Amino acid sequence: MDAYADGLNYYLYTHPETQAKVIKRFEPWMALSFSEGSIGGDIESISINNLENFYGGTMKMAEAPRDLDFEPRGSNGMAISPSKTVNGKALLYINPHTTFYFREEAHMVSEEGLNAYGALTWGQFFIYQGFSEYNGWMHTSSRADVIDEFAETIIEKDGKLFYKYGDEEREVTVSTETIDYKTDNGMASRDFTIYHTHHGPIIRAEDDKWISVSLMNIPLTALNQSYVRSKTTSYDEFYEMMRLKSNSSNNTVYADKDGNIAYFHGNYHPIRNTDYDYNHPVDGSNPDTDWQGLHPVEEAINSLNPGSGWLYNSNNWPFSLAGPEHSPKKEDYPSYMSVNFENPRGEHAVGLYPGINDFTVESLIEVGYDTLLPSFQRFVPVLKAAYDAAPDEALKEAVDMLVAWDKRSGFDSVETSLAHHFGNELFKNVPRGRNIDPFDAYAYAETQVNGEKYLQALTAAMAQMEADFGTWKIAWGEINRFQRNTSDMRQTFDDTKPSHPMKLGSGRWGALASVGSRQYPGTKKWYGTSGNSFIASVEFGDKVRAKALMAGGLNSDPASPHFDDQGEMYGTGTFRDVYYYREDVDAHAERQYHPGE
Numbered sequence: 001m002d003a004y005a006d007g008l009n010y011y012l013y014t015h016p017e018t019q020a021k022v023i024k025r026f027e028p029w030m031a032l033s034f035s036e037g038s039i040g041g042d043i044e045s046i047s048i049n050n051l052e053n054f055y056g057g058t059m060k061m062a063e064a065p066r067d068l069d070f071e072p073r074g075s076n077g078m079a080i081s082p083s084k085t086v087n088g089k090a091l092l093y094i095n096p097h098t099t100f101y102f103r104e105e106a107h108m109v110s111e112e113g114l115n116a117y118g119a120l121t122w123g124q125f126f127i128y129q130g131f132s133e134y135n136g137w138m139h140t141s142s143r144a145d146v147i148d149e150f151a152e153t154i155i156e157k158d159g160k161l162f163y164k165y166g167d168e169e170r171e172v173t174v175s176t177e178t179i180d181y182k183t184d185n186g187m188a189s190r191d192f193t194i195y196h197t198h199h200g201p202i203i204r205a206e207d208d209k210w211i212s213v214s215l216m217n218i219p220l221t222a223l224n225q226s227y228v229r230s231k232t233t234s235y236d237e238f239y240e241m242m243r244l245k246s247n248s249s250n251n252t253v254y255a256d257k258d259g260n261i262a263y264f265h266g267n268y269h270p271i272r273n274t275d276y277d278y279n280h281p282v283d284g285s286n287p288d289t290d291w292q293g294l295h296p297v298e299e300a301i302n303s304l305n306p307g308s309g310w311l312y313n314s315n316n317w318p319f320s321l322a323g324p325e326h327s328p329k330k331e332d333y334p335s336y337m338s339v340n341f342e343n344p345r346g347e348h349a350v351g352l353y354p355g356i357n358d359f360t361v362e363s364l365i366e367v368g369y370d371t372l373l374p375s376f377q378r379f380v381p382v383l384k385a386a387y388d389a390a391p392d393e394a395l396k397e398a399v400d401m402l403v404a405w406d407k408r409s410g411f412d413s414v415e416t417s418l419a420h421h422f423g424n425e426l427f428k429n430v431p432r433g434r435n436i437d438p439f440d441a442y443a444y445a446e447t448q449v450n451g452e453k454y455l456q457a458l459t460a461a462m463a464q465m466e467a468d469f470g471t472w473k474i475a476w477g478e479i480n481r482f483q484r485n486t487s488d489m490r491q492t493f494d495d496t497k498p499s500h501p502m503k504l505g506s507g508r509w510g511a512l513a514s515v516g517s518r519q520y521p522g523t524k525k526w527y528g529t530s531g532n533s534f535i536a537s538v539e540f541g542d543k544v545r546a547k548a549l550m551a552g553g554l555n556s557d558p559a560s561p562h563f564d565d566q567g568e569m570y571g572t573g574t575f576r577d578v579y580y581y582r583e584d585v586d587a588h589a590e591r592q593y594h595p596g597e
Contacts (some may be wrong), residue, residue, distance in 0.1 A: 001028035004125045010595030032223070034123040042147055042215040042248055050204035055192060075129075076345070076368065076512055077138035077253030077313050078353075079261035084309040085359045089541040092136040092255035093368050094118060096129050096533055097507070097514065100551045101489055103533040107580070108230070116230040117546070117580055119534035126227045129534070133544040133580070134233040135256035141315045142266040145336040146216060146248040148291070150199040150284030151209040163197050163210075164285035172197060199284055211281055214291060215248075216268050222246040235260045235304075242267045242297045251313050257540040263311050265301035265318045269337055270294060278336060301328050301337055310353045314512075316346035323354055344442065344510030348374050361547055364537045367512075369573045371408040371503065374510040376419050378446045379426065380407070383458065386451025395458055398472065409505035411477030416505065418472060421461035423509055429453050468524040477501030480517055481525050482571050484564050487556040493520045493527040502528060502571040513573065532570070536578065547575035 008026040012018060023030070078093035085091055096103055096119055107117045108127055118130015129138050153164040154172070161172040173196040180189045195202040199212040216222070225244040232238045235256055242252075248268040255261045271292040276282050282289040303311060306322035313321055317340040319330045330338075352370055359367075380402045387399045398418060405415035429449045430441045465472040469479070483499035485491055507514030515531035536548040551570055555562040569576070579585045 001031045001125065004028065004031045006595040031125045032220075034125070034223070043217075045147055045215070046203050046213065054202065054204050055194070075138070075140045075315065077140050077251070077311075078349075078364065078368065079138075079253050079255040079263075079311040080359045080364065081261050081305060081309040082259045084357050085539075087360065087539065087541065089539050090255040090257070090259050090261055091359055091361065091364050092131065092138060092253070092261075092538045092540070093364050094129050094131070094136065094138040094534070094536040094538065095368060095513070096139070097531050098533045099489075099530045100491075100528070100533060101556070105534050105548065105550050105554055107585075109582075113231055117578060118536065124226075126223075127230045128226065130230070131536070131538045131540075131544060131546065132230065132233075133257070133540075135235070135238060135254065135540065136538050137229060137238075138253040139250040140253065140313045142249055142251045143315065143338075143340045144248070144266045144269060145278060145339050146266070146268055146270060148214050148270070148272070148278045149203075149281040150197070150212045150214065150289065151206065151281040152197055152199070152202070152212055152284040154210050161195070165198075166285070166287045170197070197284065199290075206281065209281070212284060214270070216246065218246050234258065235262065238262075239297065245294050245297065251315075251318070253311055253313055255538070255540060257542075257544075259540075260305055261311050262305070263301075263303040263313065263318065263321055264297075265338060267297055267300060268294065269300055272334070272336060274334055274336070295337075301333055303328060308354065309357075312346070312349040312353060314343060314345040314349070314507075316340055316343040320346050320350050323350055341440075343507075344375050345507055345512055345514070348372060348510045348512055361537045361539045361545060365535075365547065365573065365575055368535070368537070369504075369513040371410060371505065372510065373407050373409055373416075373419065373505050375423065375442060376402070376405075376407045376509060378442065379423065379454075380405070380419075382446055382449075382451070383422075383454045386454040389451055390455065392455065395455065395462075398458060398462060409476060409503055409511065411501050411503050412475045414473050414475055416476035417465065417474050417479050418461065419509070420476075420506060421465055421472075422458050423506075425457035425460045425464075426454065427508075429457070468519075476505075477503065477571075479526050480504070480515075481527055482552070482567055483527050484552040484567060485558075487558060491527070491529070493523050493525075495523050495525050499525070499527070500568045500571040503573070504528070504532065504571075507531065535575070537575065544580055546578035546580065548578050549573070549575045 005026040005028045012020060075097045076093065076095035080091040082088045082090055103119045103121060106120055106127065109115045116127040116130055116132050118127040120126065120128045130136065155162045155169060162169040163172055175194050177192045177194060178189050179192065180187055197212045200214045201212060202210045203213050204211050221244055225241060225246045228241050232241055235258065238254060242264060245267050247266055251266060252264040271294065272278060273288050276289050301318045303322060306326040308322040308326040311321050317338055319327050320342060321327050352367065356367065384399060384403050387395060401415050402419060409416040426445055426449065430445050462472040465474060480502045481499040482502050483491065483493055483497065485497060502515060504513050504515040505511035513532055515528040517526040517528040519526055533551050536546050538544060538546040549569060550566050552567050553562045553565045557563060579588050
């Protein structure tokens, strides 16, 4: 934490042109303000508008209905056993998918036991997804059901509030929080009266009930787990760290120098009575609906050294993580422990990994960038059948191209461009809603959308491409671009400025190394803004060896040579060596400094 503050203060001291918005001098304790060890804090699920409405405010805006986003942003984690590697050493592929420039790359060394390399989110002072010379950890999103709401029956007596619980009438806990805030005339404060039951705080009213929420609220334990994780030296130590049970949102794909590979499906799982439907608020007055503590780590969906010799997760369900024969079985676990669905990237991996037995650091990268788009293996035959039933000369060439296509993305592939446009038009016919299984959407598109809609989708796709580019015969690399113009988190894209071609396809269609790209105001070309961010392929043994790649570059100053020195590499999937050991760092350092010197 001293280094955390020193580095920030030194930067502000040596860059007077950078004006801090709020904090002008950082102190070591401030690192603890990032007290959430998971990728997404559960508290973020609570509606601010509903809170404001319940606690006496006015609804300033209507919340938009939550719609299904078909561009999967789920990360990729892959682990390979020594039995399937050329060097007889375990491998780990670290591939978080996030908004570009939100995941940073760092090497943290204390020379007192900490030596971790990998990715972290702004504000974190621990390596979030990374490795040491002993082991590595890659997090994907769990989506286990870990947040529940309880409908409370409120009774008012003698000016006090009570709630029903079994045969009891328990008094509602009332507390006051004072919040200071800044106004144009100086500082002011406001008192908030907050209500709780033993389930948790009241977050809204629904009909004649008050709704309380139960969720993980042990932030410093979560922070401790995330930091301790980076100092473990074996599988046994890593497993003991998991007993802190304070990660409610992350799966973990793991590998180590002893040759172990493993998977943990989160480690915060409340025990519930499965007779009740926790997808909706349950009756808070019924003691049977209460949480009954947390499942021990042993009861979670875990896997250690499966017979397949590989593990994979892309935010999909864990029941295909090591192939059909070696994965955990859904029926062996409570339904609330995994509410994930399968996805096209999971489907892709299951068809890819079993046939490979000679993995290296380099070939694991190649597999991670496998260009197959398996969804079109499903859709193109339906398109062909529709065309055969109602031939249209205007579509013949396009249909023939898609049928002959190997369903792989590539820089020079016209078929990839056409398929992405066609797929996006096709999915306009798929019902969208928060309760739809995203993977079922693909089955729906394949079996429930009629042939006429398929032909209409292709027609619309070709028309859009001709309007944008003057022809529908345009290569994917001409359309799909990587561009970084400024230090802004959200880029303003410009077709007239330099950019780099990307061969990466959309995770929507099953691309493993996926990127979310689309048109932006004023552009015809598509620009990537999310997906692969930090990527590393790691081999564990007597010494750790790794290659890595970062979206664009590590420096946010456009004047720096490292602002976009990985832009072209990003589009091609060209990785660089990671300098993990001090002698390698010293041999390649451009400059060294110490805050205060």
